[in-house]
Amino acid sequence: MNNITSYIKENKERFLNELQELLKIPSISADSAYSKDVLKTAEVIKISLSKAGCNLVEIHETAGYPIVYGEKIIDPKLPTVLVYGHYDVQPPDPIKLWDSPPFEPVIKKTALHPDGAIFARGACDDKGQMYMHVKALEFMTETDQLPCNVKFMIEGEEEVGSNNLALFVKENRNKLKNDIILISDTGMIANDVPSITTGLRGLSYVEVEITGPNRDLHSGLYGGAVANPINILSKMIASLHDENNHITIPGFYDKVEELSKAERAEMAKAPFSLDEYRKALDIDAVYGEEGYTTNERNSIRPTLDVNGIWGGYIGEGAKTVIASKAYAKISMRLVPNQDWEEITELFSKHFETIAPKGVTVKVTPHHGGQGYVTPIDTIGYQAANKAYTKTFGIPAIPQRSGGSIPIVSLFEEELESKTILMGFGLDSDAIHSPNEHFGVWNYLKGIETIPYFYKYFTEMNRS
Amino acid sequence: MNNITSYIKENKERFLNELQELLKIPSISADSAYSKDVLKTAEVIKISLSKAGCNLVEIHETAGYPIVYGEKIIDPKLPTVLVYGHYDVQPPDPIKLWDSPPFEPVIKKTALHPDGAIFARGACDDKGQMYMHVKALEFMTETDQLPCNVKFMIEGEEEVGSNNLALFVKENRNKLKNDIILISDTGMIANDVPSITTGLRGLSYVEVEITGPNRDLHSGLYGGAVANPINILSKMIASLHDENNHITIPGFYDKVEELSKAERAEMAKAPFSLDEYRKALDIDAVYGEEGYTTNERNSIRPTLDVNGIWGGYIGEGAKTVIASKAYAKISMRLVPNQDWEEITELFSKHFETIAPKGVTVKVTPHHGGQGYVTPIDTIGYQAANKAYTKTFGIPAIPQRSGGSIPIVSLFEEELESKTILMGFGLDSDAIHSPNEHFGVWNYLKGIETIPYFYKYFTEMNRS
Helix, strand or coil, X not given: CCCHHHHHHHHHHHHHHHHHHHHCXXXXXXXXXXXXXXXXXXXXXXXXXXXXXXCEEEEECCCCCCEEEEEECCCCCCCEEEEEEECCECCCCCHHHCCCCCCCCEEECXXXXXXXXXXXXXXXXXHHHHHHHHHHHHHHHHCCCCCCEEEEEEECCHHHCCHHHHHHHHHCCCCXXXXXXXXXCCECCECCECEEEEEECEEEEEEEEEECCCCCEEHHHHCCCCCCHHHHHHHXXXXXXXXXXXXXXXXXXCCCCCCCHHHHHHXXXXXXXXXXXXHHHCCCCCCCCCCCCHHHHCCCCCEEEEEEEEEECCCCCCCCEECCEEEEEEEEEECCCXXXXXXXXXXXXXXXXXXXXXXXXXXXXXXXECCEEXXXXXXXXHHHHXXXXXXXXXXXXXXXXXXXXXXXXXXXXXXXXXXXXXXCECHHHCCCCCCCEEEHHHHHXXXXXXXXXXXXXXXXXXX | CCCHHHHHHHHHHHHHHHHHHHHCCCCECCCHHHHHHHHHHHHHHHHHHHHHCCCEEXXXXXXXXXXXXXXXXXXXXXXXXXXXXXXXXXXXXXXXXXXXXXXXCEEECCCCCCCCEEXXXXXXXXXXXXXXXXXXXXXXXXXXXXXXXXXXXXXCCHHHCCHHHHXXXXXXXXXXXXXXXXXXXXXXXXXXXXXXXXXXXXXXXXEEEEECCCCCEEHHHHCCCCCCHHHHHHHHHHCXXXXXXXXXXXXXXXXXXXXXXXXXXXXXXXXXXXXXXXXXXXXXXXXXXCCCCHHHHCCCCCEEEEEEEEEECCCCXXXXXXXXXXXXXXXXXXXXXXXXXXXXXXHHHHHHXXXXXXXXXXXXXXXXXXXXXXXXXXXXXXXXXXXXXXXXXXXXXXXXXXXXXXXXXHHHHHHCCCEEECCCXXXXXXXXXXXXXXXXXXXXXXXXXXXXXXXXXXXXXXX
């Protein structure tokens, strides 16, 4: 790839400005109050794809938010890369914990990002990482170095389960036909330790509602005499883990892929400092499933976490009330072979079973997706690894991520092609948290590395 | 008491209108946003006491909301009744469960209130019941039938712990000197089953905060590897009760007054239908401490209830986050001999002890108060019982209430006089809940019964 470093150097300011403009739009897919902004973001992506060189760009309406599709086909005989990303973002709350407004991007230096990082919701997940691909395409078309065909599929519902994308994929198998799917929606171990994500956890996300008495009650007159939905919900949640932090839902582990000693030993080689991990989170100890290391707990093991809980009086001061209802949002991260719909079913059955008399339970599935594991002996993986080696100077480490991109396993099923997860963010970039950011160096390094993937992938396919 | 029924009949509409005007002011002491309204309510009470015949009315400023004091001394040699009540109300939320706005009183008929009931926050607790005493005084002064001296002490912080009232009482022992304290801030069993409350539970109300990681985390990248404050809080709350629903805090039951078989048998005579109780609350079963009946569980036994819980993402849709913090408001109802400050101490110690590594715990006491039991062989109780017998046609049943009026035990301690709890509301009046109401019949019956208490109490003191 000729002149790539100089091209990036010359256009650095513009690359940063374009991304910051994109980050100013609060495209929060989970909150309908922002629907106009989500739709506006799709329009912006469409325009940026045309400018970057796509010769066909379309906005596909869905039952939810639209999918932006773009392509540049230079020769049907050449391989085709399908880039997937999303333009929607997580809700920013708790707002008060942000040092700067989530939708007013600012660049600040940090210990891990001495060249500065862009602070804004979506900076890393996924606007920043998705836009690297747009700018990489721009470079390849501007300099006539695009070695193969490329297709873009950018959706607006990744943070809420990608339900409509699944339908779109099923209905557009031909349009989306490709030889490899490329996604930057994961992280890497460190700026000097490039890694390629070879595994993702599946997800089952549910909301539960516990109803006790038909109205809020005075806790003095009724306290101790009726089932208190909040106490009961706490009891039920507590019972979902045993004393070894194993999940107690019957059948939950039946299909869990157990890694061999050798595989676990290989994993353990990834550089990791428990002290630094604890220090970064300001906790005196880690906590999790007995018999597994921290890196295993958040990658190869399924987990259950309450993401939100509420009920009763949560205002200022005190109210002596027994609430009629209590609620929780609960998500389970799943590992290969666990089917998210089956797990959702197992959870619902179990949760209803453990409810004592005096309350009723309602479980509402939110969304979910299967886990994914990709082999490392494929052309796709080798091409990616060669690209990292070229731009980072060292090969990438294969790494299982604890996160979920529910759609990936569906891609393999429907489009019959593998996915390469080239992530350039860091775990400490606080995605889904206040003060999310993305290193300027990482952003530009991604733009530099991606074209090499196209180059090597095309060459390896030829030979 | 001559012409009392005719006087009430002639002034019924005015009595109802005056109360409804009072109920229109949102005097929510727990929420500082309503401080102006709370202060305005004190002014309205002051004026109404003057109009009712008090020859001295004062507003006493405190560190919090003021105390309205009024008196009519007709002869120092005659006994003095001290009336206590409060003009502040509970927060109305959840607002959306109200059939009519909480501060726009309406009169509607109900199954238990065929003559209609006033629906509004504070209708029963305690504006309605407190105002009965103002109108009873009006009757006695207007018709020259006040048989003794009377003092009023109406506070604005009962719903938030009466902290400043305690100080006021200590500093004004002489001003408040009396022979009997009269309070209408409790209920009665049914309109055809008058009862006098002879016991109140104490209260300890705390707020707890669990802190895990120093920021909200992505539940995929960190799920299962760090202590999730919501899961931990649920576990800790669940552990506060054992499988028999006994409270597990060490020392919690040490000083609990155990009633004799005879006393429990006496209690059991109060009319009660478990079926109707369940039906009224729309629950398939009651729930509580093993070995005790429903009426015992909410009166003679101490209890622990979570009044509010919150943490993580509680908005629309889904957010895959591990919250940095989780919170709960927890209150314990205490029985005679349990000291609320000691119990608060025991709770705090225990709660901090059961926290696992990986989280920190903060317990903040809100407020509390001692329980209270009054003997039934006193002149005060006998006079009250005779008054009920006169106006209801049958004697009243002594009843232990599960509620708390923290200040009552302090009255006995500081003012060395007993308290008579003449309540005219029903448990089903939904105090502290949406659609709180107070029967028109009950309101007027209270105004009719109270003057007879003055009459009989004065006569019994003479003999």
